Amino acid sequence: MAAARMGLKTALYTLNVDLIAQMSCNPAVGGIAKGHLVREVDALGGIMGEVTDAVGIQFRLLNTSRGPAVWSPRAQCDKQAYRLKMREVLESQPNLKIKQAEVAELIVESSQLSALSSQPAYGGTAALGCPAERSSASQSPSATCHSEERSDEESAFPNDHRPTTNDRVLGIRLRDGRTVGAQAVIITTGTFLNGLIHCGEQQYPAGRSGEPNAVLLGEALKNLGLRHCRLKTGTPPRLDGRSIDWSRFAEQPGDPDPTPFSFRTKKVAHHDRQVHCYIAFTTAETHRIIRENVHRSPMYSGQIKSVGPRYCPSIEDKIVKFPDKTTHQLFLEPEGLNTHEIYVNGMSTSLPVEVQLEILKSIPGLETAEMLRPGYAIEYDSIDPTELERTLETKKITGLFLAGQINGTSGYEEAACQGLMAGINAALKVKGEPPLILDRTEAYTAILIDDLISKGTNEPYRMFTSRAEFRLHLRIDNADRRLTPHGRRVGLISDAAWNEYLAKQQRLASLKQLLERTKLTADMLESIQHFSTQPSTHVGTAALGCPAEQSSASPSAYCHPERSASERSSAVEGPAVSANGDEPTTADYSSALGQLLAQLLKRPEITIELLIPILRQMQPEFFAENTSVVSSQLRNELKSVETEIKYAGYLHQQQKAIERLKKAEQRQIPDWFDYGIVSGLSREMKEKLLKVRPRTLAQASSIPGVTPAAVSLVNVYIEIQARRREQATTLSS
Numbered sequence: 001m002a003a004a005r006m007g008l009k010t011a012l013y014t015l016n017v018d019l020i021a022q023m024s025c026n027p028a029v030g031g032i033a034k035g036h037l038v039r040e041v042d043a044l045g046g047i048m049g050e051v052t053d054a055v056g057i058q059f060r061l062l063n064t065s066r067g068p069a070v071w072s073p074r075a076q077c078d079k080q081a082y083r084l085k086m087r088e089v090l091e092s093q094p095n096l097k098i099k100q101a102e103v104a105e106l107i108v109e110s111s112q113l114s115a116l117s118s119q120p121a122y123g124g125t126a127a128l129g130c131p132a133e134r135s136s137a138s139q140s141p142s143a144t145c146h147s148e149e150r151s152d153e154e155s156a157f158p159n160d161h162r163p164t165t166n167d168r169v170l171g172i173r174l175r176d177g178r179t180v181g182a183q184a185v186i187i188t189t190g191t192f193l194n195g196l197i198h199c200g201e202q203q204y205p206a207g208r209s210g211e212p213n214a215v216l217l218g219e220a221l222k223n224l225g226l227r228h229c230r231l232k233t234g235t236p237p238r239l240d241g242r243s244i245d246w247s248r249f250a251e252q253p254g255d256p257d258p259t260p261f262s263f264r265t266k267k268v269a270h271h272d273r274q275v276h277c278y279i280a281f282t283t284a285e286t287h288r289i290i291r292e293n294v295h296r297s298p299m300y301s302g303q304i305k306s307v308g309p310r311y312c313p314s315i316e317d318k319i320v321k322f323p324d325k326t327t328h329q330l331f332l333e334p335e336g337l338n339t340h341e342i343y344v345n346g347m348s349t350s351l352p353v354e355v356q357l358e359i360l361k362s363i364p365g366l367e368t369a370e371m372l373r374p375g376y377a378i379e380y381d382s383i384d385p386t387e388l389e390r391t392l393e394t395k396k397i398t399g400l401f402l403a404g405q406i407n408g409t410s411g412y413e414e415a416a417c418q419g420l421m422a423g424i425n426a427a428l429k430v431k432g433e434p435p436l437i438l439d440r441t442e443a444y445t446a447i448l449i450d451d452l453i454s455k456g457t458n459e460p461y462r463m464f465t466s467r468a469e470f471r472l473h474l475r476i477d478n479a480d481r482r483l484t485p486h487g488r489r490v491g492l493i494s495d496a497a498w499n500e501y502l503a504k505q506q507r508l509a510s511l512k513q514l515l516e517r518t519k520l521t522a523d524m525l526e527s528i529q530h531f532s533t534q535p536s537t538h539v540g541t542a543a544l545g546c547p548a549e550q551s552s553a554s555p556s557a558y559c560h561p562e563r564s565a566s567e568r569s570s571a572v573e574g575p576a577v578s579a580n581g582d583e584p585t586t587a588d589y590s591s592a593l594g595q596l597l598a599q600l601l602k603r604p605e606i607t608i609e610l611l612i613p614i615l616r617q618m619q620p621e622f623f624a625e626n627t628s629v630v631s632s633q634l635r636n637e638l639k640s641v642e643t644e645i646k647y648a649g650y651l652h653q654q655q656k657a658i659e660r661l662k663k664a665e666q667r668q669i670p671d672w673f674d675y676g677i678v679s680g681l682s683r684e685m686k687e688k689l690l691k692v693r694p695r696t697l698a699q700a701s702s703i704p705g706v707t708p709a710a711v712s713l714v715n716v717y718i719e720i721q722a723r724r725r726e727q728a729t730t731l732s733s
């Protein structure tokens, strides 16, 4: 999508066009840290947020009882509608063709062969994604570049983001023998490469339930010499809602005023028609059944050897790993508005079907539940992400990009942000423009890519806010300020969206100024004190209509990090805006008379909602379309200003730390620096650094394959070697 929007002729190959954007597992988007990723995708011009707003059937803003750094939106989607909407959006995109075919191989020109011949060599691999399409049979005249045009890679990658070999991708070969020329190929095969489903003792090849796997492409990638891993994931059974006794479960409603994912959405489509989810619990009987049958789970029988997502363990894993826990929470979640299918969140399993049925019967309310589809586990091939550059281009093959689950990640959101970044960078490369490389201090997307390419992963990688060094800076409310200018630069933000973005920034700045200039008068004080005795004027969880979050201490919360407050609170997220939820405040603020409103807002118990009547009078244009009720969009803008003021101290501290870090990156590497004696630096790193001899640490970190860990070692050794030189000079004089 990104490549097409950036003006390139793009083709998307998939095994089944009817299943584009099929949600393989839980039809839910967002959750802690994952919601941040979706906001970032949206801010850069991606489509996941808007599509979710159009098809979400329950929205909740998680973690509002904690600091704003960890607030995160989550939506239960209509699974079928998500797929259809996504296809509609893709099909309406100029420059994008959608094709159903199996990609069997990549066409790769090898450096050795190209030295001998100008004919392409056909390496054994495959591809899909959004290559600039150029059928080899009838070459499209509008294909943006030809392979010959890419000879001057210096100009395309002035910052030395070039792959380390000269092998390059020329296109893809389909299973039926057709070839398609492309200047860049992005592979996003999810769990399809050599996928193998396990359900009890049964195992069969599949990409996911009901779909064939992709063996040819999997083998082809191995033949190209890309290091691969074997990972595993799983899914729970689905039930027929008509056979469930709903009276036995606690309801979990959505927020009364849903928070959209997209900065461009004014109101989510199902704002007034949200559905409930329900909370269920396992019983002692459930645990007995699982304990007695755990040897039949492929995980425990040794049938599955690969590693699954640690933060989303199977129900059998939970019983084994938390033997003292007498019950585990489950969530019954509707899969859509036009279906009775129910997803049992928290019960991912690969136990045999008959054991799954027994387990369900042991849960009060599910005694007569009909199972529509059993749970299963799937093993699949992924590629070691240390094979990748920061652009998500492979180091070994120029023009070949990988994104999504194939890179070892675990969820939709992690896949989406990579797909977007790979699309952007593939397009920039084809256009001969510098790549878009985000910094860890400006986006979770950058943290994910940085972690993957520098450390690799031996289990499906999931995003957490705790992975960020400066998370108060990486909030959901400021993702647009952090990233929309990048999206605009690369051509993904339309004029209308850009103008709206600029107008919003202006509104926020003027509101902030107003709060920083205005002193509290007696009339204002009266209004605040009157308003503060009304319930629901705080942004505690309950005030937003969100049910209380699950306790972070519970293994159930640990097992559903996407739904719950499972991450530890810390100073860097800032204290909670309102510690006491919707408790009316009765404090006397007369001592604050004459203080600036911004100063007053720094008090933990004062929220911006209390100031709304005052602001409404002082800046009516801000509330123009919100005569009585404050819309979620306006509320989010107000909260954003509040956060900037309330946590100004923390933000300032973090900004200083970021500046120190950036300064360190500008640090000069002296000419005399000896990479040979830096212990802990791998031979590969030493060779790369010696070859380029970077002048600064920033330059060192931009060398393809040089990891942040290697750069920090060099940083430390500059000090050590400088001291040794000083000592040697003193001794010799």
Ligand SMILES: Cc1cc2nc3c(=O)[nH]c(=O)nc-3n(C[C@H](O)[C@H](O)[C@H](O)COP(=O)(O)OP(=O)(O)OC[C@H]3O[C@@H](n4cnc5c(N)ncnc54)[C@H](O)[C@@H]3O)c2cc1C
Binding pocket: 013, 014, 015, 016, 019, 020, 021, 022, 023, 024, 025, 026, 101, 102, 103, 104, 126, 127, 128, 188, 189, 190, 191, 192, 193, 207, 208, 214, 217, 233, 234, 235, 376, 377, 378, 403, 404, 405, 406, 409, 410, 411, 412, 413, 415
């Ligand atoms: C059983 C299971 C449970 C999961 N549970 C969750 C969960 O609870 N939460 C969560 O966030 N994520 C979950 N995931 C993961 C989530 O589905 C993926 O992370 C996400 O969809 C990955 O996106 P992707 O674009 O990388 O691949 P996918 O969405 O899997 O898309 C892969 C695409 O590649 C196409 N393809 C593959 N090979 C070829 C080929 N050779 N030629 C042409 N086309 C090809 C397929 O047709 C498909 O369209 C689960 C996945 C599975 C299978």
